[in-house]
Amino acid sequence: MSGRWWTLLAVACLSLAAAADDRNPLAGDAKAAKAGEYEFRINCALCHGLGARGGGRGPDLTRAVKKHTHSDADMFQVISNGIPGTAMPANGTNGQGVGMTDEEIWQIITYIRSQEVKAPAKPLGNAAHGKELFYGDGNCSMCHMIEGRGGRLGPDLTSTGGSRTREAIIDSVRDPSRRLAWGLSESTKEFPQEYESVTVVTADGKQIKGVTLNEDNFSVQIMDAGEHIHLLDKATLRSFQKSRVSAMPKYDADVLSDKDLEDIVAFLVSVGAK
């Protein structure tokens, strides 16, 4: 390797090191935070909600502890490149927003940091009791899994407490049909699959009820209450009925008190923060 190449390599390594150490040049700048608010509305609010408090789709970013990002540099990296395996896209690729310059990304980070103080510091409930309820009388674990334990019919809730707002979690428990949970998200597809309920009658008259794991114009993949997966061609079915009434029952206050629900939220948050 020639001396010139060594020089180039050294320069490249230095630049990388500089990038990794990057601190937000606009940290604490109120004007930058304001500019970031508009950038946030255009580029991020679609999923993270106006005010960064989570739209029920994307995580609540007002929480001081975030799952994927600790430092400003982490946040810069996540906004720039997205998070593989999640719905978080790389800068400029989400079909909303035109993408941001480095400066605009720092403005957004400044804005998010300015919002963080407004989030409640601690969950209001008792996480240990919430865990008892989740795996016991609450019957949550019949359909939901947390850290490998529980059922498969509903969404895995391991990361939910780390990404959803308290309000969004409460809303999902009290009125699960108001906003169906997202399921499988395919890399090239605009919309993720939702946890829709489905009832089909097969050609031989057998009725199958469950949730859709995935669906296209011609086929559907269903999980029934017994966690059996059914792979079906729509053309062969006697009937195919989808419903946006969630398979999850409504947990009204007379079934689950506000206090118990708060405890379950505390449990989810304690797991999600890991």
Place this chain on the structure above:
Amino acid sequence: MRGRVCGDFGIKAFNHKVREERPRRSRRNLFLGLTAGVAFALFSRHAFAQVTSERLVNSAKEPQNWMTYSGDYSGKRFSLLTQINTGNAPAMVAKWVYQTGATGKLETSPLVVDGILYATAQDDRAFALDARTGRPIWMYQRQIPSDIRPCCGHVNRGLAILGDKVFLGTLDAHVIALDAKTGAVIWDVVAADYQKGYSFTVAPLAVKGQIVLGVSGGEYGVRGFIDAYDAATGERKWRFYTVPGPGEPGHESWEGDSWKVGGAPAWNTGTYDPSTNQIFWPTGNPAPSNRGEGRAGDNLYSNSLLALNAETGKLNWYFQFTKHDEHDWDATQVPVIIDVPSVSATGIDTTTWAGGKHLIAQADRNGFFYVIDRTNGKLISANAYGKTTWSDAKDADGRPVANRNASPTLEGHTVCPGALGATNFMAPTYDPQTGLFYVTARDQCDIFSTAPQPYEAGHAFYGSAYFPSEEAEPYRGFLKAIDPATGEVKWKFEHTSPTWSGVLSTAGGLVFSGDAEGNFIAFDAASLKPLWHFQMGGAVYAPPMAFAVDGKEYVAIAAGSAVYAFGLP
């Protein structure tokens, strides 16, 4: 190679068999004569012959080739090929797949000339394939700067071909000519400054020795334009600014200096009428796209259809679909030239087509289907073809006008269609056999909330944000067949979720389209009943096209990261 190309015409029993299998149609007679006349051309291949302007004008004489974005100058995206038809479509199989290696949205519409398929992929890739096998002959990828700012992905919608060159508009706002046989760069000219948000994603159109294309950048406050370049040298022949400057007609439709950053890009391929030497090119949103404050007026020529003299670029007439747009409803949908046959045997009741027979039709992003007299730009009809809430009245000309509640507000409110529109760039098709216009449509409403921004060169310039409205969930996606004579939606097929696929119709009585879940589907054009499908494993953002090589018909479409070709077993 040459032996293969010039050899065996492969006529065989193809034509007779096909005609027997095809269902009888009342309007078939029109096409039988034409099909017979082109039978020889269908199977002979001009081995690497120059693609002349005459060949482009007379493209119907060589239906085995697909030489412009929409297949011909009219924008119909209708193939005269009949080998694949309603009788045998259920037997279709995949013939080959070409992996581009690109990620993101593959929006390309391939060209095929004399057995070679030319297409593009993200990040300004271009390639030529053996259209029988999908094997690459050459590949090109432009080294694009890292700071390009295309609004909606590093996409490209295809090439133009003329002479022995193919032409590409690039993401850094260059226009380049590549050698059609090697992919080598023949010329490369700069159209605009990409750092100010100018880019090209459009498939150019070759017209009379010129390469015509329109710029992208409506989300950056560019001043939109349509350019024509000499295909031989790259010299710019004319530029039409879609936002008029001081002293020009239409300039008064902009408040103050707002025209300087007025947007009105022109990022989808227009059409051309050789008989009147007019180019019809649609334009996009005014900037900032979702905020009207500061740009009071109609904002000409945003969201308009422009009729330009092909040689001079001078404006003959315009029709503005959405005045003073505040919802990002670019009118950049392919404007389709339709000549209403005067023969009653066609089955079309021409008496309902008031106002002339030389028409141009567009299913607009704002949710209305417009039929316009293309001799003078006068509106003939405008009818909603999907969910719309922004207009409940029409002006004296019959043009839908916005109601008072349509503007975005600080707290946000719901308007249908949403910002992505009732349709978008997905290419439609007009099938002269059924007399129907087929378009991919979606019902989605958005909450439009203002987010004022100062203009800064090269930075996003929206003025508002939009969020999907939960009230309207789930969003519904359709393939719709519109009767241009009445504006009525005659048939519709509801997809599992909204798709970005374009649509193709063929003389085989078929309509082809793709879905967001990766299926490529053949429909009966007469009912939109699916006859066949194939799961391609990636969502579709591109339109289908058809071609023939060695006497065999293929239908091709891009999906996921690949280009697929289908045919009969």
